[in-house]
Amino acid sequence: MTSAGLKSSLHLAKDNVTQDRDKDSKRVSRTRLKNYLNRINFRNGVITLHFRHSKYKHSVSLPAKPQICNDSYLRCLWSEYADAEKKLKHFSFINFSFTDGIKHFHVHAKLIELTENGVYLELPDYCFERKYRVIKRHKCNGVSAQISQDGKFTRGNLTSFSAQYFGIKLQESGNSFANEFDKTVPANVILYTETDHIYSGSCDIIRHSKTPNDNYLVFKPVKDNIQLFKPKEIRSERLQLNPLPNIIFQHPLTGKKISLGLIDISGSGFAVGEDEDNALLMPGMILPELEIEFIHGFSVKCRAQVVYRAPTENYVKCGVAIIDMGVQDHLKLSSFLHQAKNSHSYISTTNVDLDALWDFFFESGFVYPEKYAHIVEQKERFHGLFKKLYNQSPEISRHVIYQDKGKIYGHVSMFRYYANTWIMHHHAALKSPKHKAGLVVMEHILQYINECHMLASARMKYIACYFQPKNRFANRVFGGAARALEDQQKCSLDAFAYFHYEPDPDYKKLPKQWSLDETQPEDLQLLAQWYSKQSGGLMIKGLDLTSDGKIIDESTSKEYKKAGLDRLRILYSLKKDDELQALFVVNRSDLGLNMSDLTNCIQVFVLEDDKLLENRVTSVLSELAKYYEQEEIPVLLYPDSYPEKHSIKFDKIYELTVLDLDYLSPYLLFMQSLTTQKNKKIKNL
Numbered sequence: 001m002t003s004a005g006l007k008s009s010l011h012l013a014k015d016n017v018t019q020d021r022d023k024d025s026k027r028v029s030r031t032r033l034k035n036y037l038n039r040i041n042f043r044n045g046v047i048t049l050h051f052r053h054s055k056y057k058h059s060v061s062l063p064a065k066p067q068i069c070n071d072s073y074l075r076c077l078w079s080e081y082a083d084a085e086k087k088l089k090h091f092s093f094i095n096f097s098f099t100d101g102i103k104h105f106h107v108h109a110k111l112i113e114l115t116e117n118g119v120y121l122e123l124p125d126y127c128f129e130r131k132y133r134v135i136k137r138h139k140c141n142g143v144s145a146q147i148s149q150d151g152k153f154t155r156g157n158l159t160s161f162s163a164q165y166f167g168i169k170l171q172e173s174g175n176s177f178a179n180e181f182d183k184t185v186p187a188n189v190i191l192y193t194e195t196d197h198i199y200s201g202s203c204d205i206i207r208h209s210k211t212p213n214d215n216y217l218v219f220k221p222v223k224d225n226i227q228l229f230k231p232k233e234i235r236s237e238r239l240q241l242n243p244l245p246n247i248i249f250q251h252p253l254t255g256k257k258i259s260l261g262l263i264d265i266s267g268s269g270f271a272v273g274e275d276e277d278n279a280l281l282m283p284g285m286i287l288p289e290l291e292i293e294f295i296h297g298f299s300v301k302c303r304a305q306v307v308y309r310a311p312t313e314n315y316v317k318c319g320v321a322i323i324d325m326g327v328q329d330h331l332k333l334s335s336f337l338h339q340a341k342n343s344h345s346y347i348s349t350t351n352v353d354l355d356a357l358w359d360f361f362f363e364s365g366f367v368y369p370e371k372y373a374h375i376v377e378q379k380e381r382f383h384g385l386f387k388k389l390y391n392q393s394p395e396i397s398r399h400v401i402y403q404d405k406g407k408i409y410g411h412v413s414m415f416r417y418y419a420n421t422w423i424m425h426h427h428a429a430l431k432s433p434k435h436k437a438g439l440v441v442m443e444h445i446l447q448y449i450n451e452c453h454m455l456a457s458a459r460m461k462y463i464a465c466y467f468q469p470k471n472r473f474a475n476r477v478f479g480g481a482a483r484a485l486e487d488q489q490k491c492s493l494d495a496f497a498y499f500h501y502e503p504d505p506d507y508k509k510l511p512k513q514w515s516l517d518e519t520q521p522e523d524l525q526l527l528a529q530w531y532s533k534q535s536g537g538l539m540i541k542g543l544d545l546t547s548d549g550k551i552i553d554e555s556t557s558k559e560y561k562k563a564g565l566d567r568l569r570i571l572y573s574l575k576k577d578d579e580l581q582a583l584f585v586v587n588r589s590d591l592g593l594n595m596s597d598l599t600n601c602i603q604v605f606v607l608e609d610d611k612l613l614e615n616r617v618t619s620v621l622s623e624l625a626k627y628y629e630q631e632e633i634p635v636l637l638y639p640d641s642y643p644e645k646h647s648i649k650f651d652k653i654y655e656l657t658v659l660d661l662d663y664l665s666p667y668l669l670f671m672q673s674l675t676t677q678k679n680k681k682i683k684n685l
Contacts, residue, residue, distance in 0.1 A: 025106070025128035030072065033107065033127050037069045040098060046079050047098040049119065051091035060091065064118060074109065077118040085116045096121070101136035102277050103129050136278050137162045138254040142193060147217070149187040152180070156217070158191055161253045163279035163309065163316070165206060166191075170215040181205055186222055191253065198252045201226070201284045225308035226284050228321050229454055236266035236451045239340055241294075247272060247320075249290040251280055265292070267334050267451030269307070269322055273315040281306045281318040290320075294336065300329035324456050327395045334448050338400075344409075344435070345444050346401045352390040353406070354383070360408040366428035371595060374632075382592040385565075389413075389593075394563035398422075400445045402429075402437040410437025412445050417567070417589070417599050418544045419552045420461035421658070422449075425594055427474075439674075442477070446668060453661045461661060462542040466496075466598050466654045475655075477674065482657045484670045490663040492537025495640040496603075498596075499650040500632040503625035507618065516620055519571035519583060521547040526580050530607045534639065542658035545571075545585075566590045568627070574612075574620055582606045584620055586627050598654070601634035606642045614646040 028036075040047060046063040053060075062084070064076035076096075078084055093111040097104060106128045109121040143158035145168045160167040168189070181187060183205045191199040203219035210216070245262045247270070258280060263271040270292070274281060285306045293299040302325035310317045325333070335347045361367040367375075375382060389397050396417075402410035410429040414422045424445070429438030453460040467474035482491040510516060524547045528540050539545070544552050553569045560567035568588040574581045585603040593599055602624055606612055617637075625633055636654065637643060643650045659667055 025130040027126045028105065028129045029126055030123055033105070033123060034069045036098070036100070036105065037066045037074060041066050041068055045098075047076065047096050049076070049096045050094040051088055052094050054090050054092055059094070062088075064096075069123075072123050073112070074121045074123055075118060076121070083116055084118075085114055088114060093119075101138065103131050105129050137165065137167070138256065138280070140166075140253050141255070143198070143253050144192055146190040146192075147181070147187050149181050149185060158253060159216075161280075161282075163274070163282045165218055165220050166253075166282075167216060167218045170217065172215075181208065181217065183208060187219070189219055193252065196252060196288045197286065198288075199282065199285045221282060221284065224283055224310070225319075226305075228305060228307050228323075236268045236447065237341065238264040238266045238271070239337060240264050241340060243295070245292055245294045247290055247292055249287050252286065252288055254280065256280075262292075263317065265337070267322075267330070267337055267448065268454070269304075269320055271317055271319050273317055276311065276316050279309075279316050279318075281309065281316075281320070283307060283309050286323070287320070292333070298332075300325065300333050302326075302329065322455065327457050328393075330452055330455065330457070331393065331398075334451060338444055338447070342440065342444070344402050344404050344437075345440060346403060347444065347448060348393050348398050349401065350391055350393045352399075352401065354386055354390060356403075356406065356408050357386070357390065357401075357411070360411060360430070361428065364428040364430050366426070367595070374597070375592065375595065378591045381590070385590045385592045388564055389415075392564075394565065396559060396563055396565070398445070398448070399426075400441040400448070402435065402441050404435065409435045410441040412441045414445065414463070415593065416459060417556075417593075418462075418542065419556050420459050421464050421542045421544070422460055422462070423594070423599070424463060424465040425596075425598075438473070442671070446671060449661070450664055450668065453664065462538065462658050463661060464542050464656060464658045466596070466656050468652055469495075469655055470652075477671070478657045479655060480674075481659075481667050481670045485663060485666055488535060488537040489660070491657060491659045491667060492535065492539060494535055494537055494539050494638065494656050496636040496638050496654045496656060497640045497643045497648070497650040498652050498654050499635055499637075499643075499648070501602075501618070501621050501635050502632050503622040504618065505622075507622035508615070510616070510619060513577050514616065515575050515578075516572055516584075516623065517575075519550075519573045521550075523573045523580055523583065524549060524571075527583055527605060527607070531605075538658040538660060539656060545583075560589075565593070570627070572620070572624065574616065576611075579608075581608045581612045582617065582620075584624060586624055588627055597634040598636065600628075601636055604635060604637045606637070606639070609639065609642045609645060614648055617648075 044065070046065055048061050049064050050059055050061050052058070063079040065079055067075045067077065093114070095106055095108045097106050099105065108124055108127070111119060112122055113120040137160040140158040140161050145156045145158055147154050147156060147168065154170055156168040156170040158166060159169050186202045186204050189199070189201065189203045202222045204222055205217060206220050207218040240263070245265065246259055247262060248257070248259050250256070251258050260272040260274065263273055272281070283306050287304045287306070289301060290304045291299050291301050303323045304320050305323050306318055307321045308319040331348050335349060338345050338347050388394060390399065397413065397415045399411065399413035401408055409432055412424065412427040414424040416422045427438070427442065429441070449460065449463060452458045465478050467478050469475045469479060479493065482493045485491045524545055527545060531540050549571070557567045557569070566589055568586070570586040572584040572586070574584065583605045587599050587601055587603065589599045591600060602621060604617060621633065621635065637650070640653055642648070
């Protein structure tokens, strides 16, 4: 390299050391100094040598690489080879310095030799250590930045980072005005890599350094916390586990591998503690891939975001929210945490004793004689389906079982029959003075919903449930919650008449002015308008009866097929003179997916209940019977007033409740009120 190459390394520097400053510094022994220097050598790092001009007294500095140090002498090689001996002819050596990111070290060594390759120094008995930064900054590469402020916009590259401050070197711009920022006004900063968006937020400008070669800004985030989701009145319970799990991730800005111990954890997030001097978690920063390791061999992965930073006396506490997590990983996490809270509660475990489960269904009265009469001929198919649901844990199904010493006391399950709607069903419990299993399984499945419904992978926007109003417990729990919210757009109730229909093989076909064809998007638009006046609830959205329902259905059915399950939904419109009279939904799924066949039935929505006669409805039911194997077809007819007007016999009334999970918190508050002692005050919804 020519001597010109030295100019890029040899630069003017402030007189960095005075005797007064050394008096305020901490002394470091030669032994520790050698360890520091060897660590720098191991990392292929540099130290900075300082020289003063013998005549003009100005100082210059030059980087050099320390070689292995095992005695009182140190050899250093220039970082950029040049004719240093000639260039430094009129300079005298002062000292050398280095930093670990937080502390600065000044070493008054004795110059033994200066050559074109480097220097040879004699180390003193001690050097001086001075803390010059509250928190360590780390070098960064490969992270781009966008900065905007009051219409000004520029780009840059992240060069250094800590949990409180980060530095950005601005790119050269033909518009000089674009790189001029007002330090009194916050700027919006976006940090990103080639593959991920990492951070965006409002930041104060702490320092703006501008030279002919560099334009450099130092930022500090305005907030120590962010609001990632809507505030919850009932948050997920945080657990302090023993032993404590660890989180492991590659820092998205520094590239370093980080391992931190957890303070507490829930199914939706966790808190960790950081050493204040080396803190690297900044509120708003996204962690694209993070691993929560409980013990060796058991871990889950997620995408997370830092939501707050709170210094304590001994460490910095940081809250981290789980943004998304794979379905199976979240099941593992939830199952582990719920068993930590209650050792008898199991969420979607894959080792269910199916004989014990069926014993429970009969003993609890959930499978009563009339219901068993409908399923007895298909019991082998029921066994096959339950093996898939309870021993293979498909992504469309969840269950909670309360079990003690091998005996099942409580059960509830749910499955995603629609794109973003989960149907809760099969809730049952044994009466026991020791176990409140019915309430426990309900509480735990609602806790699970509260933890995971914000995750994109959960596909959970609505929770639905069919129940009989005459069932006191179900009416109190599901019906009571809907009535307490007092808003059909939060939690709706709609009543269906339910009966079994035996098709007539000699049914009369529809007259000429009548037609039965597959439903078109415009028919579903009419259905939505009619339902809005009829009820104003959530059923149309929850049951995918919107104008794009057919496309959504195809996607959902593919997911069932992937899980080895059957699902078919076909919509038919009954019209007279091209005017929509009723809509029929053919639902066909595996027998036993719902034991009351509520997903293996025909749903009928009668729009013109005064004009549409019973024989037209039964003719269509007989026509659509071709989709079913059983002799009697379950039918859900809406509105429930239609059978009474036309003297149609029905077995029972089913209420369908649909909850928008944006309003889960008040729903949970109501659920809590059911088990709270009367003398305790309940917050009004």
